[in-house]
Amino acid sequence: MIEIRDLHKHFGDLHVLKGIDLDVKKGEVLSVIGSSGSGKSTLLYCINSLEKIQQGSVKIDGIDVHAKNTDVNKLRQKLGMVFQQWNSFPHLTAMENVALAPRIVKGKSKEEALYIAETQLKHVGLGDKLKNYPSALSGGQQQRLAIARALAMEPEYMLFDEATSALDPEKVGEVLDTMRLLAEEGMTMICVTHEMGFARDVSDRVAYFHQGVMEEIGPPEQIFYSPISEHTKKFLANVR
Amino acid sequence: MFEYNFHWRPVLKSLPDLLQAGLLTLEVAVLSMVIGITIGLCLALMRMKLEGPLKWFAVSWIEVARNTPVLFQLFFFGFGLGAAGVNLPPYVIIVAGLSFNCAGYLAENFRGGFQAVPDTQINAARCLGMNGWQTYTRIIIPQVFRIVYHPITNQMVWAVLMSSLGMMIGFRELSGETQFFASRTFRIFEYFAVTAVVYYVIVKLILGSSRLLSARLFRY
Ligand SMILES: Nc1ncnc2c1ncn2[C@@H]1O[C@H](COP(=O)(O)OP(=O)(O)OP(=O)(O)O)[C@@H](O)[C@H]1O
Ligand SMILES: [Mg+2]
Numbered sequence: 001m002i003e004i005r006d007l008h009k010h011f012g013d014l015h016v017l018k019g020i021d022l023d024v025k026k027g028e029v030l031s032v033i034g035s036s037g038s039g040k041s042t043l044l045y046c047i048n049s050l051e052k053i054q055q056g057s058v059k060i061d062g063i064d065v066h067a068k069n070t071d072v073n074k075l076r077q078k079l080g081m082v083f084q085q086w087n088s089f090p091h092l093t094a095m096e097n098v099a100l101a102p103r104i105v106k107g108k109s110k111e112e113a114l115y116i117a118e119t120q121l122k123h124v125g126l127g128d129k130l131k132n133y134p135s136a137l138s139g140g141q142q143q144r145l146a147i148a149r150a151l152a153m154e155p156e157y158m159l160f161d162e163a164t165s166a167l168d169p170e171k172v173g174e175v176l177d178t179m180r181l182l183a184e185e186g187m188t189m190i191c192v193t194h195e196m197g198f199a200r201d202v203s204d205r206v207a208y209f210h211q212g213v214m215e216e217i218g219p220p221e222q223i224f225y226s227p228i229s230e231h232t233k234k235f236l237a238n239v240r
Numbered sequence: 241m242f243e244y245n246f247h248w249r250p251v252l253k254s255l256p257d258l259l260q261a262g263l264l265t266l267e268v269a270v271l272s273m274v275i276g277i278t279i280g281l282c283l284a285l286m287r288m289k290l291e292g293p294l295k296w297f298a299v300s301w302i303e304v305a306r307n308t309p310v311l312f313q314l315f316f317f318g319f320g321l322g323a324a325g326v327n328l329p330p331y332v333i334i335v336a337g338l339s340f341n342c343a344g345y346l347a348e349n350f351r352g353g354f355q356a357v358p359d360t361q362i363n364a365a366r367c368l369g370m371n372g373w374q375t376y377t378r379i380i381i382p383q384v385f386r387i388v389y390h391p392i393t394n395q396m397v398w399a400v401l402m403s404s405l406g407m408m409i410g411f412r413e414l415s416g417e418t419q420f421f422a423s424r425t426f427r428i429f430e431y432f433a434v435t436a437v438v439y440y441v442i443v444k445l446i447l448g449s450s451r452l453l454s455a456r457l458f459r460y
Contacts, residue, residue, distance in 0.1 A: 050363060073369045081367040087360040091382045091460055100378060101368035133460035146364075153368060 001025055001061060002047065002157065002190075008055035009042055016042050018212040019056070024190060026156075029183045031199035031220075032192045034209030035235060040192040041084075043209070044159045047190070048079045060157070077105065080150030084162040086142035088134035094121055094145050095130045098152045106153065113152075120148040124178050140171030144178050151182075158182060160191040196239055200224050208232045250425045251434050261417035262438050268406070268413055269399040272335050276342025276399075277392065283343060284350035298347070305344020310402050313337050318409045330411035338399055345398075349391040353384035386458055393450040397443050404439075414438060 002024040009017035016039045024030050032040050045051035047058055049065050049072045058065040060078060089097050098117035102108045108116065121130055124144040134142055143163055150158060160179065164172045176198050183189060183202050193199055199206050200220045207217040210231045216223060227233050251258075286298035305313065314337035321328060328336070357380055365375040404415035412420060414435060422431040 048367060050366065073366075073371050076367055077369040079367070083360060083364065085360050087358070087364040089361065089364070089379055091386065091458075101370060104374055104378065105369040135460055149368065 001059075002188075003059040004047070004056070005059075006056035007043075007046060007053055007058060009039070009046055009051065010054050016212050017046065017053075020214050022207065022214065022217070024157075024188065026188050027186050028205065029187075029189045029191065029203045031203040031206045032190060032209060033194070033196070033199055033206060033223075033235070034215075037211075038209040039212045040209050041161050044081065044161050044190065044192060047159060048076055048081055073105070077153050078156045080147075080153060080155035080158045082143065082146045082150060082158070082160050082163045084165050086134075086139060086146055086166070088137070088142050088145050088149075090134050092133075093130070094126060094132050094134070094137070094148075097134070097145060098149045101149070102152050116152050117148075120152045121145070123151065124148045125174070138171060139167045140174045143167065143171075143175045147175075147178055147182075157188045157190070160189065160193070162192050162194060165194055194239070196224070196236075208235065210235070244429075246430060247427055248430055248434075250421070250427050251430045254421050255434070257421070258414065258417060258435060258438060261412060261414045262442060264412075265400060265403050265406075265414040266442060268331070268334055268338065268403050269396065272338035272342055272399050272403075273392075273396050275335070275339040276346055276395070279339065279343035280346030281350055283347035284354065287347065288351060288354060301340075302344045302347050305341050306348070310337065310341050311405055311408060313341055314405055314409060330406065330409050333409055334403060334406045334411050334413070337405075338402060341402065342395055342399055345395055346388070346392065349388045349395075350384065353387040354380070356387050357383045389450075389454060389458070393447065396446055396450075400442055400446065401439065 002022075004020050004022040007017055007020040008015070020043065032043065034040055042051060046053050047060075047065065053066055060075060063075060064070060065072070065075060088094075089100070092100065095114060095117045098120055099110075099113040102116050103110060103113040118127075118130060121127060124147050126141060126144055126148065129137060129141060129145075134145065137145060147158075147163075163179065164175050167175065172195070176195060179189070179191065179198070180202055191198070191203070203220055205217055206220050206223040208215045208223060208227070208229070208231070210229075215229045216227060216232045222228075223232065224236065227236065283298040283301055286294050287302070290298075314333060317328060317336045317340070318330075318333045361379055361383070362375055365379045370378065403413055406413040407416035407419045410416065418431045418435040422428040425431075
């Protein structure tokens with residue numbers, strides 16, 4: 001379970017997150033929507049400690065992410081993350097990309113790591129690209145590679161930061177399908193997304209962020225068909 | 241009219257000695273490059289990651305190495321330190337001078353290489369639970385190495401050519417040896433012509449093996 005309490009994040013004078021309270025239960029799929037600059041990415045970065053926080057707390061299964069004595073490298077093994085900009089390791093094949101972390105972080109044997117890599121690449125539909133370098137993969141394939149790479153660490157939570165925003169329109173579907181597959185398999189997911197269809201169909205809950213505040217959170221039907229906040233209404237009117 | 245008769249026989253007779261000296265040239269260049277790469281990497285990291293005296297030490301090294309004649313840098317290790325009572329043998333002077341110079345140039349190549357690897361690579365690695373060391377050695381350095389590979393090859397060629405300054409400090413690498421024989425036999429043109437060919441062959445060998453190696457190393 002992810003428990004966020006009164007989370008505040010500043011970049012210098014800029015108050016980016018203004019007291020976020022949010023719980024994400026095991027098995028839940030939460031979509032986070034909101035306009036550009038509202039702090040959605042920053043929220044994910046605070047959850048896996050890529051960014052420090054100024055106030056409040058984030059707990060993963062009871063462990064305080066930002067406590068001094070927390071081993072973040074260990075903690076991050078529970079949290080897979082996929083970024084907007086695909087960032088496969090260009091000097092490694094698809095297989096090596098996925099096998100590296102299980103091998104050097106988890107200490108698996110080479111054979112075991114390669115077996116995991118092959119399994120996960122097949123899982124995301126890249127079974128025929130095992131030996132390819134990222135330069136020979138499309139954007140959509142690279143995003144699925146990034147998903148496989150994260151899954152190979154057997155995370156308990158997956159964080160997606162606009163995983164489809166940088167893709168050509170015709171590649172968006174294949175990545176969303178992979179994310180859907182994960183959701184069906186019961187993965188706990190927080191998906192920052194601009195794909196309203198995905199948010200509506202796949203999520204258990206949708207959170208709307210506005211200028212560093214979580215304006216509204218609830219089941220997709222509520223957010224999309226009877227939003228309470230004026231800001232939410234306006235935002236949805238614009239993206240439709 | 242002045243007439244010059246070419247005499248190649250003495251040169252050919254001392255060819256084995258010249259080739260031996262060519263090996264010494266190669267040895268000095270390789271050693272200087274190994275030291276230069278190690279120090280250059282440190283200087284680049286000091287310049288990028290540190291503040292204060294260590295950063296300025298690195299910046300000064302790089303500035304002096306890149307913006308003053310190599311010959312002066314050699315003279316510093318030779319006559320400069322000599323004046324201060326530290327007398328180094330010619331072999332050490334040439335290796336120290338070339339290493340100093342190569343480190344300065346390579347540091348800037350490394351810095352460019354590090355800057356060319358996007359920060360998102362670091363985030364991706366950290367998100368997989370890799371620590372700082374693993375991120376550097378497994379993700380960043382291999383990519384930097386590819387970027388600086390050709391600059392390193394060029395610097396290696398330069399190291400070979402610059403080592404000819406050895407003859408200015410009485411070191412008998414390829415040029416020093418040539419000078420030695422040339423002045424004894426007065427066949428100056430013949431000796432330096434043959435030596436030029438030897439340099440040419442050494443450089444071509446370096447470039448050729450570098451190309452072969454790069455095809456094996458970089459498949460992406
Ligand atoms: N490293 C940083 N340093 C300074 N300001 C930052 C930094 N990262 C983000 N910000 C600022 O924080 C605010 C929130 O950024 P964030 O990336 O979280 O927004 P977002 O909701 O993800 O937007 P988008 O939809 O464009 O991705 C923005 O105003 C942004 O300019
Ligand atoms: Mg963002």
